[in-house]
Each structure stands twice: as C-alpha cells, then as structure tokens.
Amino acid sequence: MSLHLISFKTCPFVQRAVITLKHKNIDFDITYIDLADPPDWFLEMSPLEKVPVLKVDDEILFESAVINEYLDEITGGELQPKDPLARAKNRAWIEFASNMLGNLYMMKMSKDEERYTKYRQALVNQLQRVEKHLGDGPWFNGEEFSLADTAFAPLFRHDSVAGGKLSVIDPATMPKVSAWAERLLSLPEVRDSVVDEFEDLYFAVLEKNGSYSLNRLAA
C-alpha cells in the first residue's frame, strides 16, 4: 500500500498527520502545494479544497482527525483508547483542538489590537479549560500517548515560534499545559513535523498580512 500526503508547509492540520506518521514509523511520500495557487489536480481530488489529503493507493482521505485514526488503525490502533467512552472523549478533545487552531489562525491574521486580543483571550480561555482537564501526565490521557497528543502538538509548535515570544501559554496559570507542551515539543516526530524553513514562512505570512503580532514581537 502506498501513502501519499498532500501538504502545505505551514498547515498545522497536515502537521498532525506528519506527527502520527513519524511517531509510528510509517513510510509515506509528501507533496507540497501552494494554497494561494492550488493546482487543478488538487482541487479535483480534495472535496473541501483543503489539506491534508492522504492518497491511499488510488483512494482519497481527507480531514486530519480521520486520517490520523486511519493511520493508527492500519498499524495496530494503540493510539486510541480501547474503551468506547474514552475513545469518544478523545475525539471530542481533538475537535476542541481544531477549534483552537482556528482561533490561533484568526489571532495570527488579526491586523489590529482589538481583534488580536479577542482571539488571544479565546485561546487563553480554551487553554485554561485544557489545564483543568489534564491529569498528572505525561500525556493528554496520562501514561498512554494518543492521537490527542498528535492533534494538539501542532498548536504548541505554532505557539512556540520566535522562541516563544508570541506564546499564549502562561506557565504560572497553566502549569500542566506548559509542561505537556514542552514535553511534546521535545519529541523528534514533533520537531521534524515542520519543514526547516517553517518559521521563515510563518513570519513571511505575518509580514504580507500586516499582522498585529509583529507589533508585539517588536515591543
């Protein structure tokens, strides 16, 4: 079976799939497209015209959470809790992380302080909810590393750009989130889930967009 991931270099949803693939040592090919100028073959293949898309031989899979469950299930399934309720709760928190990635993107693209602060506060509130949910770790579900970890890790990678100067995570009020994020960021599969030029591309988007974040960076 051949697995081929269609990616965009700064997309955190694709990075979820890359982390799962690398964590499980699954062989895959990757093709990067430019979402600002998507090729016709991609628009043809992707029902929502979004990345990630995983080509499984000649079949198409889309949606990062679904792709990750599939990747796990064809390789033993140990990244999902066995108990149906625990597995369902994991899925719910992965959806919560997707909503957080939306707020992170809106914060990144905010051009003025008011909008920036609105999305930053939404993220802070969400992180505080995650803080209340977390146990003693080391991972989201405790001892067992799971797809919840691979789904949240890209959020923490994006949060950590510029040596954490734009980070929303406050270790004083979110000690568990902070420790969990650090633990995830130190994993090779998370470090290698982004291309070498990731931060350059990230800041190029902020510059082109005229993002308010840059004012905070300069402050």
Ligand SMILES: N[C@@H](CCC(=O)N[C@@H](CS)C(=O)NCC(=O)O)C(=O)O
């Ligand atoms: N729910 C989707 C979200 C994927 C997504 O939003 N991808 C963005 C890039 S990070 C995209 O392809 N956007 C293109 C567009 O909306 O036209 C998933 O989890 O895979």
